[in-house]
Amino acid sequence: MLDHLVRLYRQLKALARAxxxxxxxxxxxxxxxxLGARFLATECTRVQAVSRVPxxxxxxxxxxxxxxxxxxxxxxxxxxxxxxxxxxxxxPDRLAELHVQDATALIYSVAMAFCAAIDxxxxxxxxxxxxxxxxxxxxxxxxxxGVQPRTSIDVLHLEHEQVELPTDYxxxxxxxxxxIHLPVKTSTxxxxxxxxxxxxxxxxxxxxxxxxxxxVVLAETKLDRQTLQVIEICLPRQWVLYQRFISQMDxxxxxDPPAAYLxxxxxxxxxxxxxxxxxxxxTG
Amino acid sequence: MLDHLVRLYRQLKALARAxxxxxxxxxxxxxxxxLGARFLATECTRVQAVSRVPxxxxxxxxxxxxxxxxxxxxxxxxxxxxxxxxxxxxxPDRLAELHVQDATALIYSVAMAFCAAIDxxxxxxxxxxxxxxxxxxxxxxxxxxGVQPRTSIDVLHLEHEQVELPTDYxxxxxxxxxxIHLPVKTSTxxxxxxxxxxxxxxxxxxxxxxxxxxxVVLAETKLDRQTLQVIEICLPRQWVLYQRFISQMDxxxxxDPPAAYLxxxxxxxxxxxxxxxxxxxxTG
Numbered sequence: 001m002l003d004h005l006v007r008l009y010r011q012l013k014a015l016a017r018a019x020x021x022x023x024x025x026x027x028x029x030x031x032x033x034x035l036g037a038r039f040l041a042t043e044c045t046r047v048q049a050v051s052r053v054p055x056x057x058x059x060x061x062x063x064x065x066x067x068x069x070x071x072x073x074x075x076x077x078x079x080x081x082x083x084x085x086x087x088x089x090x091x092p093d094r095l096a097e098l099h100v101q102d103a104t105a106l107i108y109s110v111a112m113a114f115c116a117a118i119d120x121x122x123x124x125x126x127x128x129x130x131x132x133x134x135x136x137x138x139x140x141x142x143x144x145x146g147v148q149p150r151t152s153i154d155v156l157h158l159e160h161e162q163v164e165l166p167t168d169y170x171x172x173x174x175x176x177x178x179x180i181h182l183p184v185k186t187s188t189x190x191x192x193x194x195x196x197x198x199x200x201x202x203x204x205x206x207x208x209x210x211x212x213x214x215x216v217v218l219a220e221t222k223l224d225r226q227t228l229q230v231i232e233i234c235l236p237r238q239w240v241l242y243q244r245f246i247s248q249m250d251x252x253x254x255x256d257p258p259a260a261y262l263x264x265x266x267x268x269x270x271x272x273x274x275x276x277x278x279x280x281x282x283t284g
Numbered sequence: 285m286l287d288h289l290v291r292l293y294r295q296l297k298a299l300a301r302a303x304x305x306x307x308x309x310x311x312x313x314x315x316x317x318x319l320g321a322r323f324l325a326t327e328c329t330r331v332q333a334v335s336r337v338p339x340x341x342x343x344x345x346x347x348x349x350x351x352x353x354x355x356x357x358x359x360x361x362x363x364x365x366x367x368x369x370x371x372x373x374x375x376p377d378r379l380a381e382l383h384v385q386d387a388t389a390l391i392y393s394v395a396m397a398f399c400a401a402i403d404x405x406x407x408x409x410x411x412x413x414x415x416x417x418x419x420x421x422x423x424x425x426x427x428x429x430g431v432q433p434r435t436s437i438d439v440l441h442l443e444h445e446q447v448e449l450p451t452d453y454x455x456x457x458x459x460x461x462x463x464i465h466l467p468v469k470t471s472t473x474x475x476x477x478x479x480x481x482x483x484x485x486x487x488x489x490x491x492x493x494x495x496x497x498x499x500v501v502l503a504e505t506k507l508d509r510q511t512l513q514v515i516e517i518c519l520p521r522q523w524v525l526y527q528r529f530i531s532q533m534d535x536x537x538x539x540d541p542p543a544a545y546l547x548x549x550x551x552x553x554x555x556x557x558x559x560x561x562x563x564x565x566x567t568g
Contacts, residue, residue, distance in 0.1 A: 197481035204529030245488030
């Protein structure tokens with residue numbers, strides 16, 4: 001089952017490079033999520049974690065010596081057959097029809113089923129879950145906007161030499177519509193200042209408003225592997241400063257939104273399900 | 285010898301907290317450097333590394349299974365008695381009298397003797413060398429400027445609540461003189477954008493020019509532990525963009541300056557020995 005999961009992951013990366021909007025990408029993501037959920041349900045032990053996050057309950061999956069990242073119990077659909085059924089809603093149009101919390105929970109489950117499975121497969125492999133999560137989010141947004149993203153942009157093209165700046169995903173839906181700069185992270189922690197700094201460089205090159213900054217994050221949970229305690233690491237006061245003084249992110253979406261970020265005075269932080277409801281902001 | 289080194293490190297941290305400019309800090313740094321050099325000379329094997337850096341030759345120190353970071357052979361004074369003699373020059377006034385390359389080499393040797401010793405003592409402990417290096421650099425600059433630095437500043441003090449922003453060292457030499465924002469890193473790599481981003485926040489709070497940004501870096505070398513190949517990881521084109529679009533660093537000083545950074549069109553990158561020659565810029 002694990003070999004199959006790793007094979008699908010390689011396949012997904014190749015398909016995403018070819019066409020991030022394709023049906024094949026959509027189907028491979030669904031297959032990976034269901035297989036991940038089946039693996040977690042049949043070959044791992046589900047253990048209650050000690051949540052220190054108010055009003056949230058977390059579980060972890062254990063296999064031999066390995067423990068997965070914390071999984072939010074209330075929004076994770078761990079039954080592979082139920083998840084398979086719900087995948088019928090895993091398109092931008094159908095997600096927009098769901099309640100925001102149901103849409104967010106579905107995407108969370110699709111993300112988490114694979115990420116938690118990889119956590120217990122290869123300890124400390126952070127790249128595979130992060131890449132999968134970025135492809136999954138970028139796929140949904142590429143289908144929504146109807147364009148392929150790029151991952152580098154030309155800057156300083158007026159000068160003697162051309163400089164390519166590697167970026168997160170950049171979507172350019174064409175004349176008259178805003179470009180979107182899309183960093184995707186499984187968590188942000190203290191390195192999040194990079195997101196605002198990259199946005200500032202893009203503002204400098206394209207002018208403020210030339211590219212809207214949209215950050216999508218899975219969760220901010222941190223697990224103590226000894227005690228199984230789960231905390232959320234949030235820096236709301238720093239975020240307010242970054243948003244005020246470095247650049248302005250248009251939206252920050254979470255799959256498992258930390259309460260500390262939901263009422264900031266100058267940043268719009270929302271559950272990712274909202275994106276599909278308000279997609280007219282980006283496609284209009 | 286190693287126990288003694290670790291004890292001195294704890295002592296240095298306590299002394300630095302009390303008064304970074306004190307004679308005790310100066311003397312403890314000297315003692316740590318000489319003891320580190322003696323340990324490397326007597327209890328480690330000096331091995332030639334395979335330098336892929338043009339015109340620079342590197343060695344590493346090996347002890348049992350552990351290998352130190354690469355050490356630039358031309359500028360490292362590895363003989364503990366010679367280093368002890370040269371320490372007489374380890375003050376801002378005396379450093380200013382030396383040739384720039386000799387001043388830089390002396391500070392490099394004082395930094396590297398301890399950092400390389402810790403490398404072979406505790407594998408992958410990056411915090412201890414980084415903290416020692418930061419204290420050593422901040423000590424020299426605090427003595428030069430005649431003031432204690434702070435490591436957080438009040439921002440948004442006009443609003444309802446006070447927000448403290450944790451920062452790198454900030455020196456405030458008083459009315460009519462520029463404040464200095466001093467990040468210190470053993471290497472920068474891809475995270476360096478944080479330095480420009482922090483500077484941008486400070487520019488926002490204090491106004492552009494309110495705090496001069498001065499970055500001090502040990503080296504940008506990277507060692508392949510299998511092949512003992514040494515490369516330098518440099519991102520000069522990104523630096524030019526960061527300096528143009530995020531904020532403006534006043535100076536960037538290196539102990540082992542990468543050639544790739546020495547001729548950038550919009551950033552002044554120099555060997556750290558220059559700081560003492562041009563200190564009137566900061567003290568005047």
